[in-house]
Amino acid sequence: MTALEKLKKRLARIRFRTRAVHGAEKMALFISAIAAAVLVLPLLYAAPLRDDVVYRWLVSLSAAGLFCWLGYHWFLKPLWQCVFRRNTPSLEKSALQIGAAFPQIRDRLSNALQLMRDMPKMDEAASALAQKEFERVHQAVAGLALEKYISTEQLRRNTATAAGLLIVTLSFAFIFPNTYREALRQLLTPYSRPAQAEYVFRVSPGDVRIVRGTSLEISASVADVQPRSMSLHVLYGGGFEETFSMQPVAGGPFRYTLENVQESGRYFLKSDDRSSESFQLEVVELPDIRQMQLRVRPPAYTKLPEMKPEPDVGLVSVLPGSDVFFSVLTNKPVREAKLLFSDHDPVILKISGEALTGKVQIRSAQQYSVYLKDSAGLENANPILWQIDIIPDQRPVVEIVRPGRDQDLDESRRISLLISGEDDFGFTRLDLVYSVYRSGEKERSFRERLNYVSREATLQAEYLWDLQPAGLEPEDVVVYHVELFDNDMISGPKKASSREYRLRLPSLMEIFAEAGEQQERSLENLDELAKNTEEIREDVQEILQEFRRNPELDWEDKQALRDASGKQEKILNDMQTLGEQLDEMVDRMENNELLSPEILQKYQELQELIDEIATPEMREAMRKLQEAMEKLDPENIEKALEAFQQEQEQFARNLERTINLLKQLQAEQRLEESLRIAEEMVQKQEQINDKAQSESSPEQQSALADEEMKQMKRLEQLQQALKSLQEKIAELPQIRLPREQVNTAQETAESQELMENLQEMTQALDRADQEQAAQTGQQLMQQMQQMQQNLAQAREQMQQNQQAELRQALQRGARDLLRLSRRQEALARKTAQSEATQFRDLADQQQDVLSALLRTGEKLLKKTQESFFMPGEAVQKLDAAATNMRSAIDQLGNRQGARSAGHQGKAMQGLNAAVAELRQAMRNMNGSGSGSSGMQDFFRRMMGISQAQEGINQQTQGLNNPGMMSMERQAALARLAARQEALRRAMQELQKQYGGRGDVLGDLGNIAREMQEVAQNLRQQKTGRQTIERQRRILSRLLDAQKSVQKREFSKKRRAETGKQYRALDPGRLPADLGERRSRLRQDLLRALKENYTRDYKKLIRSYFEALSREAQQEGTGAQ
Amino acid sequence: MKKYSLLCILLLLPVCQLSAQHAAPGSRFTIARLKYSGGGDWYNDPSIIPNMLRFLNENTNLRCGTDEARVEVTDNALFSYPVLFITGHGRIVFSQQEVERLRNYLLNGGFLYADDDYGMDASFRKMMKKVFPDKKFVDLPFSHPLFSMLYPFPAGVPKIHEHDGGPGKTQALFHEGRLIVLYTQNTNISDGWADPEVHQDPEPVRRAALQFGANIILFALAQ
Structure with missing residues (x-):
């Protein structure tokens, strides 16, 4: 590309840009003009001009003309020139314009271009000069920034103006949309009537959404006008319309409040026959609870049924640990639902459509509310704050009803407790807690769990408390109480303690x-x-x-x-x-x-x-x-x-x-008391003597010295008992008590030597002088044994005296019966030989014998009725003799001599047999030895057997210890079997001697047989439950037999003779009080006396009840 | 009267069965023989209660055990037995504790049947006086349900053994209208329950004793 071409291209670019900038400037002017026109447009339609249609046409046509003119010149023309007239002006002209902006160039560039254009017409020299000139110019502009020629200053100003006007216009339009809308409408449709510009309603809140049931305040005013009245019209679905008159607020807008809006619709306002536009009134519903049902499940331990409060009642009182179930129905489906508690984490409710469910366990009092949120994000308003109260599980109470006081224990060391407790839901545990105090010091403490578990609210527990295992000694004190635990599994069982009571084991x-x-x-x-x-x-x-x-x-x-x-x-x-x-x-x-x-x-x-x-x-x-x-x-x-x-x-x-x-x-x-004390002294002294030798530590010896001190107290007691005994003997000269032995015992008890020995023994033990203690202990033992023997002899002597009286009675009875037997024999012989005419006389004689027999029998029974030696067989024989005598009398009355004689003979035999029984009884008495009575002898032997059996029983149970070596066990069982066998023989011996009294003693033979079986089991090493049960049974029967001999009822009538038929008298009817009259009367009396009657009247009432009571007593004499 | 008795039985049987179910410690109802101190032979005639129970099993809808229970007043199991039976020839002694406990048992639903085997009358009455100082024995009229509960006894208690001669006595102590102690005297009903060879009573006499016993037990359980 040549320099010229490059220059031309550069100039063409500058030319295009210059034109584009100029076009843009005009467009900005156009926009500014339009904006300004729009801005002022409402002014053109201000009242009353706008009402004139010609004016409206004029404005509209002027606006259209202006718009067209401006549109052509400031918009279409620059746009056309920019797009379609790119080569204008010519480059020479453009170069001239550009050169004018640069003083060093001025027209040189334009000239250079012209030279170059005309160069083909020039000669060579001129061409060269032209070329030369062009090159100089070209060089001159090459270093210049020709683009600076394009000025955008105007464009910026225009654009800023346009933007400012545009903003202002749009702002006004936004603020007054109706005004501008109306002005535009008038501009575009000048033939239409202008809007009522003076009734521009200003309504608040316009389109609105409110919650159903709430209120809506609508306020409205009219721009620039203060209308005389205004009404609110609400249109609901189905064409239903409500109209409300709005009231102006002093100088301000009209207002009306729609209360409790329930339905969606539209509303508009009317004033002076003009209506506002209509607005949307949308009623929405907040999520809310339609129904709520609580269900309370008390803790399982209470066993209480589920409770269901009234529907829609969220206020409940529950036991701690109760589960509260919530069932809620909402008015609409919700997206989120939860229970909010005052002192508990929120509980999310499970949503199923409009149904919500949830559960919470309550342990403390709570306030709560239900939170709801629907899919629109609306929440329930003002939820009710409910309260869940806690009913506390009460503490149990317990008391020991029986004995309910401090008391002494007896020898059995058993005491029956009646424990009464109360709780609201039952109990899990009842403990007996006790401590043993010896000499004021606590020895040991125990806690025994009594197996009383109850779900009842009250507890009546009987417990037979055996204190044998506590190893009590006389004068020990047991302090006890019971503790009752309830069944509260939520807060943990609560405990109640009864009052403390004391038991004391008194000394002999x-x-x-x-x-x-x-x-x-x-x-x-x-x-x-x-x-x-x-x-x-x-x-x-x-x-x-x-x-x-x-x-x-x-x-x-x-x-x-x-x-x-x-x-x-x-x-x-x-x-x-x-x-x-x-x-x-x-x-x-x-x-x-x-x-x-x-x-x-x-x-x-x-x-x-x-x-x-x-x-x-x-x-x-x-x-x-x-x-x-x-x-x-x-x-x-x-x-x-x-x-x-x-x-x-x-x-x-x-x-x-x-x-x-x-x-x-x-x-x-x-x-008896003296003897018991003496025996106790001997026993204790023996223990002290043994321990004094085996236990050598000073502490042990000192403890023995304390024991010896107690012996002194026993001695004092013995002295008092003997003194008292002597006084009684002096008061009762006829008493059969042997005084000599009592005197001797008393002398020993009061002797200085005994007291000195006791003191010496105490001191020796204090000094831990075992040798001295052994010597003195031996002396003491002898003295005490002497006392015991004297007293035992005294008692035995007394019993012998009593026995002697008994023996005399038996002898007299036997003698009298023998005499009667002889008379009966003679009578029988006479009857056999007599004629019928003598039968009456013989019957009288037989009656005499019978009467004598009854007298003798009565006397004998009376004298001997307390005797263990009175043989039942003798009584039976006497009874048989009397029956035969009666039959003999009957037969004599029937003139049946031979039959009568037969009965008489049997009667005689009965008498003789009775005599033989009595003599045998006397022989038994003599043979029982050592002067003791038969009862005593039997007792002693039975007691010995019982004690031995008790020992065997205990040892047998001990052999069930699994740790025992088999050889050792085998040997021990063999020894026990031998002892059991020996006992069996002793039992058989006893049976032989006293077996005739089986009616009193029970079947001793059975006991012996059981013993034999136990011995066999022991030999076969069978020590199981069966053997032990059998041993217990034996012991029980032995003890029973011992007790049975105390039975005094002893009569021929005990025989089980089948009853005859008697006609009984019907008592008629039960007494009205059923035998409870006295207690009822007493209750009635007490009740009556509690009333506020006068004193005289109360006296009368008392007399009346006393009379009734006497009557009741008299009626009852026969019945009891 | 017969109709009334049948009605009674029909009405009472469920009650009897209920009582029987609650007769712990065994699962079936049994009669508990009361062991007492004082020397009397509380244990005599061991066959009587098993025989009575067998009779009840065979002749009523009551399902009973086969063995007697033995209980002392101070035993913890006392309250497990709805019916106590006491008999003997001798002296009966209750300690103060026993007196209180027996009173507690009887006032709280227990029933005591006492049968004098001859010789316990005086001490039994004395002990009962200790147990219930304010109550007295009353003679039961023959119209009382006891005499018609299951078997009719229009002439009063049957005479089983002779003893003092004359008719037997049926007396009772009541508490708030409930019969708590039944006492038969001078007849010895329970001897009639014994094995035939024990007292060698004729069969009709034994049968009457068992029937009267059945009346007693049913009445005790049903009242």
């Missing part, structure tokens, strides 16, 4: 001392009663004598009799109380095994005597006396007085007999 001495005191009190009471009885008797005697002189009773006499009757009644009641107290005392002694069978038997007699002392006859006599006094019948009064006096005398005699018997018993019991 204490029990004896207490019993002694009780006896003394009883005696004093009896003496007092005897004295009172005597006084009453004298009073009655005096009144009776006076009455015989003058059969008119004055007021004073009547009063005296009433007093006497009242006193007698009181005495009877006191006797009953006394009997009960003695009963309790005997029970206690018996429970502690402190009474010998003989003394126990005598106590029973005494109790019966006391029971019988208040005879029904005495009460009847008192009642009759009362009646007679009320009727004032002299004859009856005298009779009643005499009867009363007689009963009193009888009562006094019985009372005296009771006192004597009690005194005698006291003496015997003192002897």
Whole structure:
């Protein structure tokens, strides 16, 4: 390319750019003009000009002309020139224009171009010069930036103007869209009526969305106008329209509030016959709870059923640990639902359509609400805050109802507890907690779990507490209580403790001392009663004598009799109380095994005597006396007085007999007590002596010294018991107690030597001087054994005396029966030989013999009824003899001599057999040895067998220890089998001697047989449950047999003779009170007395109930 | 009366079975023989209760065990037995603890049947007086359901053994209208339950004793 071409091309480019810039400048001017026109357009349509249609046409045509002119000149023409007139102006002209912008060039460039254009027409020199010139110009412009010629300054200004105008116009149009819209409309359609420009409604809020049920305030005004009135029109679906009159707010817009909007629709406003455009009123619903149902499932341990509160009630009270189930129905499907708690993590509810479910376990009180969110993101408004309250699981309470007080233990060391507890839902555990205190110091503590588990709300637990394993010693104290745990599995079982009680194991001495005191009190009471009885008797005697002189009773006499009757009644009641107290005392002694069978038997007699002392006859006599006094019948009064006096005398005699018997018993019991203490002393001394040699440490020796000190206390007790015994012996000269042995024992007990030995022994033990302790201990042992022997001999002697009386009774009985036997033999012989005419006489004689037999039998039974030696067979034989005698009498009446003689012969044989039995009994008595009674002998031997059996039983159970070597076990079992066999033989021996009394003792043979089987099992090394059960059974029967001999009922009537048919009288009907009248009466009386009656009225009520009670008692006399 | 008895039985059998089910510790009802101290032979005639139970099994819908239970008043199992039976020839002694416990048992639904085997009358009455000082024995009229429960006894308790002669007695202690202690005396019903060879009673006499016993047990369970 040549320089010229390059230059031309450069100039052409500059030319095009220059034209494009000029075109753009005009276009910007065009835009500015259009924008400015639009901006002012509403002004052109301002009232009232716009109402003129010509004006509107003029404006529209002018606008169109202007738009066309401007469009042509400032838009189409530059565009056309730029696109289609690219070669104009010519390059020379363009070069001239450009050169004008550069002073160093000016027209040179244009000239150079012209030269170059004309060069072909030039000659060579001119061409060369032209070429030269062109090259100079070319060089001159080569380094110039000719493009600077194009100025864009104007373009920028125009563009800025256009942009500014455009922005302003658009802003106005945005702000006043209706105005511009209306102006444009008028401009484009000048033929149409102009809009009501003066009624431009300004409405708030326009299109709106509200929540169903809420209120909507609509305010409206009209631009530049203050209308006189305005109404709101709401159109609902289905064409339903509501109209509301809006009220202006002072100088401001009109307002109206639509309350509780329920339905979507459209609304618009009307004012001065003009309507606003209509707006959308959309009513939306917030998610909400349509229905809520709670269900409470209490903790499983409560066993309570599920609870369902009323629907839509979220306020509940629950036990800790309860599961609360929520079932919620919403008004619309929701996207999110949860329970929000005050003190718990939120619980997400499971969504299924409009149904929500969820569960939460409640452990503490909570406030909660239900949170809902729908798919539009709307949340439920103002959810209700519900409360879940906690019902606390109450603590259990427990108490020991029985014994419910501190008390002493008896020898069995068992005590029955009745434990009462309460809880709301049941219990899991009941513990018996106790500690043993010895000498005020806690020795050990125990916790025993009682197997009482209950889901009931109340607990009544009976527990027989065996304290044997606690290893109690006398004077030990057991402090105990129970602990009850409830079944709260949520917060953990709660515990309640009962009150603490104490049990004490009294010492032998204490029990004896207490019993002694009780006896003394009883005696004093009896003496007092005897004295009172005597006084009453004298009073009655005096009144009776006076009455015989003058059969008119004055007021004073009547009063005296009433007093006497009242006193007698009181005495009877006191006797009953006394009997009960003695009963309790005997029970206690018996429970502690402190009474010998003989003394126990005598106590029973005494109790019966006391029971019988208040005879029904005495009460009847008192009642009759009362009646007679009320009727004032002299004859009856005298009779009643005499009867009363007689009963009193009888009562006094019985009372005296009771006192004597009690005194005698006291003496015997003192002897028993002394002997027991002496035995205990011997036993303890033996233990001390043994330990003194085997335990050598100073501490052990010191402990033994303490034990020896207790021996001193026992000695003091023994001295007191013996002293008391001596006093009793002195009071009762007739008593059969051997005084010599008692005296000797007392002398030993009170001897200085014994006391000194005790002190010396204590000191030796304190010094741990074993040698001295051994020597002194031996001496003490001898002295104590001496005392024990003396007392044992005294007791034995006393028993022998009693036995001697018994023997005499048996001898007398045998002698009398022999005499009767001879008479019976003679009578039988005579009957066999006599004629019928003599039978009547013979029957009389037989009747005499029968009567004598009954008398003798009665006497014999009475004398010997407490005797273990009275053989049942003898009684049976006597019974058979009496039956034969009766038959003989009957046969004589029937004139059957031969048959009668037969019966008489059998009667004689019966008598002889009875005599033989009695003699055998006497021989048994003599043969029982050592002067002890038969009962004692039997007891001793049975006790020995029982103890031996107990030992075998325990050892057999011990051999079940699996750790024991088989050889060792085998040997031990063989030894036990041998011992069991030996016991069996002893049992058989006993059976031979006393087997005739099987009715009393049970079948001793059975026991022996069981023993044989046990021995065999032991030999075969069978020590299983069966053998042990069998051993227990044997022991139980042995103990039963021991107890059975205490039975006193001993009569021929015990034989099981099949009953004859008797016609019984029907009692008719049950009494109305069913035998409970007294207690009911008492309850009724107490109830009546609690009422607020006057004192006089209460007195009347009391009298009425007393009368009823007396009546009930009289009715009951027969029944009991 | 017969109709009434049948109705009673029909009505009472479910109750009996219920009671029987609750007669722990065994699964079936049994009569518990009361062991007591004092020297009396509480254990006598070991065949009587098994025979009575067998009779109940064979002649009523009551399903009983076959062996007697033995229980002391102080045993923890006492309250497991709805019916206690006490008999003997001798002395009965209850300690204060036993008295209280027996009272508790009887006042709380227990039933005691006592049959005097001759010789226990005085001490039994004395003990019962200790147990219930305010109650007294009343004679049961022949119209009482006990005499017609299952077998009719229009003339009162059958006379099994002679003893004192004269008719037997049927007495009872009540608590709030409920019969809690039944006492038969001077007849020895339970001797009639023994094996035939023990007392050699005629079969009709034994049968009457067993029938009366069945009345007692059914009444005790049903009341």
